[in-house]
Amino acid sequence: GAVVSQHPSWVICKSGTSVKIECRSLDFQATTMFWYRQFPKQSLMLMATSNEGSKATYEQGVEKDKFLINHASLTLSTLTVTSAHPEDSSFYICSARTTGGYYNEQFFGPGTRLTVL
Amino acid sequence: LAKTTQPISMDSYEGQEVNITCSHNNIATNDYITWYQQFPSQGPRFIIQGYKTKVTNEVASLFIPADRKSSTLSLPRVSLSDTAVYYCLVGAPGANNLFFGTGTRLTVIP
Numbered sequence: 001g002a003v004v005s006q007h008p009s010w011v012i013c014k015s016g017t018s019v020k021i022e023c024r025s026l027d028f029q030a031t032t033m034f035w036y037r038q039f040p041k042q043s044l045m046l047m048a049t050s051n052e053g054s055k056a057t058y059e060q061g062v063e064k065d066k067f068l069i070n071h072a073s074l075t076l077s078t079l080t081v082t083s084a085h086p087e088d089s090s091f092y093i094c095s096a097r098t099t100g101g102y103y104n105e106q107f108f109g110p111g112t113r114l115t116v117l
Numbered sequence: 118l119a120k121t122t123q124p125i126s127m128d129s130y131e132g133q134e135v136n137i138t139c140s141h142n143n144i145a146t147n148d149y150i151t152w153y154q155q156f157p158s159q160g161p162r163f164i165i166q167g168y169k170t171k172v173t174n175e176v177a178s179l180f181i182p183a184d185r186k187s188s189t190l191s192l193p194r195v196s197l198s199d200t201a202v203y204y205c206l207v208g209a210p211g212a213n214n215l216f217f218g219t220g221t222r223l224t225v226i227p
Contacts, residue, residue: 032213036217043217043219046215049213049214091158093161094160103151103166103208103209103210103211105166108162110160111159111160
């Protein structure tokens with residue numbers, strides 16, 4: 001099956017620093033990748049949709065200058081949390097979609113837990 | 118986007134069949150119904166998808182009545198490892214902004 005990896009799986013950083021999270025589709029090409037954020041005991045919230053070679057589309061309320069998304073290739077998308085603050089601490093999950101398979105089927109990565117001190 | 122409503126939580130004993138119902142009153146003609154499973158600290162995993170009537174795969178069945186305003190995920194003979202949150206999503210093919218509602222937290226009791 002389609003596998004999506006994320007790196008790192010967890011990260012702890014100081015307030016004010018930037019953190020980059022990588023999302024890779026390991027055995028398929030993903031024209032579209034998605035970034036979600038999930039707070040404890042809550043549902044996933046879509047942050048942005050990224051298409052290879054073009055700018056990401058951000059959901060309402062998500063600061064594009066704070067959450068920088070780059071989808072430079074068909075197998076890699078990155079999310080950079082700039083000037084992170086404690087309220088950015090969350091579980092960040094990426095997903096990727098292929099052209100085949102079920103409609104709207106997204107393959108999710110294992111997630112990255114970000115803790116900002 | 119059709120919103121969905123699910124029970125917040127359910128408990129079940131091992132070996133029982135579990136049915137989780139999702140309401141989606143505003144489902145559109147070209148919307149499909151998809152269910153995902155999420156374990157703690159992991160990304161969601163696709164379980165099953167359907168458009169109408171009944172769909173069955175190796176892990177679950179999905180029942181969709183004729184009016185498609187609801188759907189029921191059926192998990193046969195659950196085990197402790199089925200303890201997870203189950204999300205019902207509704208969307209048209211190619212939709213980017215899939216809406217994960219509250220989900221249903223299923224706890225399987227020994």
